[in-house]
Amino acid sequence: MSYGFNPSGALPRAMKILLIANVAIFLADLLTGGRFIHVWMALDPDRTLHDFQLWRLVTYLFVHDLTPPYMHLLINMLILWMFGTPLVDVMGERKFWWFYITTGVFSGICSLVFFAVTHNPAVIVGASGAIFGLMFAYAHFFPTQQILILLLFPMQARYAVLVFGAIELLSILSVGNIAHVTHVAGALYGWMYFRFEDRAVQFYARWKNRHAVRRELEVKKTAEEAGQVMVDIDPILKKISQSGMGSLTRDEKEMLKKASEIKRKAKSKLISLDDYRKRK
Secondary structure (H helix, E strand, O other): OOEOOOOOOOOOHHHHHHHHHHHHHHHHHHHOOOOOHHHHHOEOHHHHHHOOOOOHHHHHHHOOOOOOOOHHHHHHHHHHHHHHHHHHHHHOHHHHHHHHHHHHHHHHHHHHHHHHHHOOOOOEOOOHHHHHHHHHHHHHHOOOOEEEEOOOEEEEHHHHHHHHHHHHHHOOOOOOOOOHHHHHHHHHHHHHHHHHHHHHHHHHHHHHOHHHHHHHHHHHHHHHHHHHHHHHOHHHHHHHHHHOHHHOOHHHHHHHHHHHHHHHHHHHHHHHHHHHHHHO
8 A cells, every 4th residue: 555645757847837936936035025026926805805906816826924944835835746746647737737726716716705704804825725726636536545644644635635624624713824714715626626627618618619509500490491491382393394484373483482592591501601610
């Protein structure tokens, strides 16, 4: 039985970018005493909501606490590497990036809502919200992988994530500087993402192809109308072959004209659909 993590040999590009970006921004923030980067990138509820500085919903993921011994950054980067590396391999880089950023944004929005309701002006920093989402994703893909809790107690990933989530949920109303709501929101987003992923993909595919589907329905409807009209005018065509055009009544001539228009309309739509598909 294996414990811990077994990242593949080379560090994925996405992980290199994330680790380097977090460390570089932290060092720059540390060297400037938090006067610039922290001020402009942290998730400050007042500035985000009142001044519409919405970029903070993403940038706060790359800002960390500057208090020595800098465990906030070290722990987050360690967990990011542990859970993120195998996820990049199994999800693919593009999907991993989308999941990581959207988890962070969702966590930030939930935190803003919570702090607005409770009138708590706490400023949020750190990648913890997105990392909790990664933990849930890891449990989704590797549910039976053993994790050593506190480096002592082995537990399957699916149960470990539930334990961590329960602890954070019970800690939401506690007094402290840890944004427990952000953590819970990250785990919640991870659950929703994989619970509704297939439905979302199907919905997007239908929305993307809505014009082609509508066009096909119109062509089908027109073709059916043309077919029905040909059945209706069959007696008229027989009459023409026997007695000529002069034998038709006014109503029969109108029906013949209408049938010609419908047939021409159906033909033009079929041609347009073929052209549309070629363009696609």
